[in-house]
Amino acid sequence: MLNSLSTLWENDLVKIGVTLGAVYALYLLAGAALGYDLSGQLNSLRRLTFLIVLYGVGALVVNLHWGYSGLFNIGIVGFMAVGVYTTTILTRPVAGQNPTGTLPGLGLPLPIAIIGGVLAAAAMGYVAVLPSLRLREDYFAIVTLAFAEIIRITAKASELQEFTIFGTTLGTGGGRGIRTYPNPIDQFFNGAGKPIVAAASSFGIDGSLVTGLAFVLVLTLLLGLVYWLIVRLAESPFGRVLKGIRDDEQATTALAKDTNSFKIRVFIIGCAILGLLGIVWQGSQGYIAPGLFVPQLTFFIWIAVIIGGAGSNTGSIIGSILFVGIIYLGPGYLRRLVEEYVGLQGSVSTFPNAVGALLGGNVDPFLLYNLDQTSALRVVLTGVFLILLLRRRPEGLFGSRREIAASIDLESRVRDRRNSAGADGDSE
Amino acid sequence: MLMSIVDTIKQRDLLGGNTRLIGGAVIGLLLFIDLARRLTSGDLTAALLAGYIWNGLTFGLIVGLAGVGLSLTYDLLEFANFAHGDYITASAFFGWGTAYLFAGAGEFDPGSLFFLGVGGTLYPGDVGISVASAPAAIVAGLIVAAVAGAVLAVLLDRLVYSSIRQAGTISLLIASIGVAFTLRYLTVYVFTQQSFGLTVSAWVYRIPLPGGKLNISAPSLLLVSVSLLTMLGVHLMLTRTKLGKAMRAMGANRDLARISGIPSERVITTTWLIGGALAGLAGFMIALLQGTITYQIGWTLLLLVFAGVIMGGIGSVYGAILGGVLIGLITRVSLVWIPASFTEAMGFGIMVLILLTRPQGLFGGEIS
Numbered sequence A: 001m002l003n004s005l006s007t008l009w010e011n012d013l014v015k016i017g018v019t020l021g022a023v024y025a026l027y028l029l030a031g032a033a034l035g036y037d038l039s040g041q042l043n044s045l046r047r048l049t050f051l052i053v054l055y056g057v058g059a060l061v062v063n064l065h066w067g068y069s070g071l072f073n074i075g076i077v078g079f080m081a082v083g084v085y086t087t088t089i090l091t092r093p094v095a096g097q098n099p100t101g102t103l104p105g106l107g108l109p110l111p112i113a114i115i116g117g118v119l120a121a122a123a124m125g126y127v128a129v130l131p132s133l134r135l136r137e138d139y140f141a142i143v144t145l146a147f148a149e150i151i152r153i154t155a156k157a158s159e160l161q162e163f164t165i166f167g168t169t170l171g172t173g174g175g176r177g178i179r180t181y182p183n184p185i186d187q188f189f190n191g192a193g194k195p196i197v198a199a200a201s202s203f204g205i206d207g208s209l210v211t212g213l214a215f216v217l218v219l220t221l222l223l224g225l226v227y228w229l230i231v232r233l234a235e236s237p238f239g240r241v242l243k244g245i246r247d248d249e250q251a252t253t254a255l256a257k258d259t260n261s262f263k264i265r266v267f268i269i270g271c272a273i274l275g276l277l278g279i280v281w282q283g284s285q286g287y288i289a290p291g292l293f294v295p296q297l298t299f300f301i302w303i304a305v306i307i308g309g310a311g312s313n314t315g316s317i318i319g320s321i322l323f324v325g326i327i328y329l330g331p332g333y334l335r336r337l338v339e340e341y342v343g344l345q346g347s348v349s350t351f352p353n354a355v356g357a358l359l360g361g362n363v364d365p366f367l368l369y370n371l372d373q374t375s376a377l378r379v380v381l382t383g384v385f386l387i388l389l390l391r392r393r394p395e396g397l398f399g400s401r402r403e404i405a406a407s408i409d410l411e412s413r414v415r416d417r418r419n420s421a422g423a424d425g426d427s428e
Numbered sequence B: 001m002l003m004s005i006v007d008t009i010k011q012r013d014l015l016g017g018n019t020r021l022i023g024g025a026v027i028g029l030l031l032f033i034d035l036a037r038r039l040t041s042g043d044l045t046a047a048l049l050a051g052y053i054w055n056g057l058t059f060g061l062i063v064g065l066a067g068v069g070l071s072l073t074y075d076l077l078e079f080a081n082f083a084h085g086d087y088i089t090a091s092a093f094f095g096w097g098t099a100y101l102f103a104g105a106g107e108f109d110p111g112s113l114f115f116l117g118v119g120g121t122l123y124p125g126d127v128g129i130s131v132a133s134a135p136a137a138i139v140a141g142l143i144v145a146a147v148a149g150a151v152l153a154v155l156l157d158r159l160v161y162s163s164i165r166q167a168g169t170i171s172l173l174i175a176s177i178g179v180a181f182t183l184r185y186l187t188v189y190v191f192t193q194q195s196f197g198l199t200v201s202a203w204v205y206r207i208p209l210p211g212g213k214l215n216i217s218a219p220s221l222l223l224v225s226v227s228l229l230t231m232l233g234v235h236l237m238l239t240r241t242k243l244g245k246a247m248r249a250m251g252a253n254r255d256l257a258r259i260s261g262i263p264s265e266r267v268i269t270t271t272w273l274i275g276g277a278l279a280g281l282a283g284f285m286i287a288l289l290q291g292t293i294t295y296q297i298g299w300t301l302l303l304l305v306f307a308g309v310i311m312g313g314i315g316s317v318y319g320a321i322l323g324g325v326l327i328g329l330i331t332r333v334s335l336v337w338i339p340a341s342f343t344e345a346m347g348f349g350i351m352v353l354i355l356l357t358r359p360q361g362l363f364g365g366e367i368s
Helices: A002-010 A012-033 A038-068 A076-091 A110-129 A137-156 A184-190 A194-201 A207-234 A237-247 A249-254 A259-280 A295-308 A313-328 A330-341 A351-359 A364-372 A374-392 A410-424 B002-011 B019-041 B046-076 B084-104 B110-114 B135-167 B169-191 B218-240 B242-252 B254-259 B264-290 B297-312 B317-336 B340-357
Strands: A163-165 A168-170 B204-209 B212-217
Touching: A012 A038, A012 A313, A012 A330, A038 A076, A038 A207, A038 A237, A038 A259, A038 A295, A038 A313, A076 A110, A076 A137, A076 A259, A076 A295, A110 A137, A110 A259, A137 A295, A137 B169, A137 B297, A137 B340, A184 A194, A184 A207, A194 A207, A207 A237, A207 A259, A207 A313, A237 A249, A237 A259, A249 A259, A295 A313, A295 A374, A295 B169, A313 A330, A313 A374, A330 A364, A330 A374, A351 A364, A351 B110, A351 B169, A364 A374, A374 B135, A374 B169, B019 B046, B046 B084, B046 B204, B046 B212, B046 B218, B046 B242, B046 B264, B046 B297, B046 B317, B084 B110, B084 B135, B084 B169, B084 B264, B084 B297, B135 B169, B135 B264, B212 B218, B218 B242, B218 B264, B218 B317, B242 B264, B264 B297, B297 B317, B297 B340, B317 B340
Parallel strands: none
Antiparallel strands: A163 A168, B204 B212
């Protein structure tokens, strides 16, 4: 019985499922302790899954770039911004048909705009990677960061906020941001899907939650698609060359592989997926602004990969589950639980006042201050966790799974031979 | 098409192997001619241009000072320290807190003073610091910022970097990103994301020039003097002291230096101390120049500091300073041609260009 359980555990999907299940159980417990009804619990799980899936896609791309190909991309948010901004500009109603006071666009239908956004992100990836091919990893990282910042500065520039070119008016919204596009899932449930909403309301679930759950389902399908795509890519001859480039680029070049072409292609594919990620993530929130595309988001996606171990797709997904479930959303729930069960007196003041009170024997203001600062403490926690990981277990949870380029695993053969030689007592 | 023209020139060696240099010189010449044209036609006044140059110089000196530490550790320990920006921020807050304590001691509550009146308990007008009215406070703050930067750098090396030094340049880079975010959001935890006004305005020299006046503010004069003195100090340290010579030796060839008996741990610690102290000075002074400070002050500087370091050549102290000044001048003087929103992007663009054409920078390879 135990044996069959452990063989079941070998299956990656089971690992992912169990981790997800454990995190779900944790959140359901917290929700019960906070007195959530069915609607509340479903919404809590919806939000959790929404973020897990999106971070999962981001982590898979980082893993594709770094874990498989050795390309250190820390400009991730820049490509997401290019995707969603392009789609927004392409699909916003044309000047004259848009509600007054909002920015006009090119008025194209949403599916075409999405394709346009993905292609724009891919093109930006091409521009970024083409000249940077010869750079070593850390210079490449600096270039990608510079690109992401240039993109953010361009999106923020007031000169591009609203402008007219070739007779058409469009704009990026500058620092204020721009309204994006309506969610087709929303429109479905407001139209053909009305009966489902009516059925759900009998359980106390309102329409927006049904839409939300359906959207998360669609995003999960997207994650599955990206996962499948990347696994197929990695296990193909294309993927083998990528791993060869990561392990030893000169050797791979010596074997007559045009490494530049491979690096360009994998970078573009990753950036295209990032563009799509931006389109379904920030775009679905209804409003985008340059301030959303900050390095902190890149940092969070990277840590999901590092937790899971660079080089493993399963690791990236499990890393995302753990990061979102415990580090990202966890502190917020902890705060709500503390507020519910621990009666704290007073109001939030400043740090010096809180510490002063603490030294004077009054713990409440200090606790209140900490509860108020959960979003900052969350990042501190992430940073400290990253440093500890790098010191104790740099390969992450699944890093030892790093796939090698050769189809014959020489390293394990040598290891086996050494082990058997030792066991036989041979002196070699 | 442009690429194929460039490729043809390279292949047929039409310019004797100096394509990039000549290309750069041509662009420089064109810009200079355009500048002269604008000056003579009246589009651009001498006062405005002089203002740009002065601003570029003062800003560039700060970028250069911050770059020295980054450049030294990049060369010696072989990793890009992305936390350097947050060393700048943290030491700046320490320094200004101290300056406020000095200036307002006795009149105001020390907790409010040291934490810069976070949450609205104190305003710059109440304390009224400026270079003219409270010079002792400013100097005290400067010194504390430098000390704080030095201590922070060494502490973080002992806590984080020293144990993973063997792990390779990328692991150290990732660790430094972790340190960067930890420091930055600890700052947010204490000071929130509020922007703090710091000074009240001091006197301004107004030099009349064709087209207007060149404004030279007191903070900028202090800045230039402190920077020049510091650079002189660093130069003397590198050339006259034994430790300085050891640093130059280690930068040039670490293994050889070790064999000759140069204590590498001492050199590494000294490098962090100097780099951290200069970062502290840079942080205090950029806050003084801008008159405000936020938790992002170092981070927004960091990419430009990288740009300056790369332009000057990693490992070269003089290169870092020169590169920083160049970056400062480029980002300010480019206002002649491009709108203000894009000057920073221009700085990054130049850095990318340098990385692609001459990654070793101007003085690449040597420490001085």
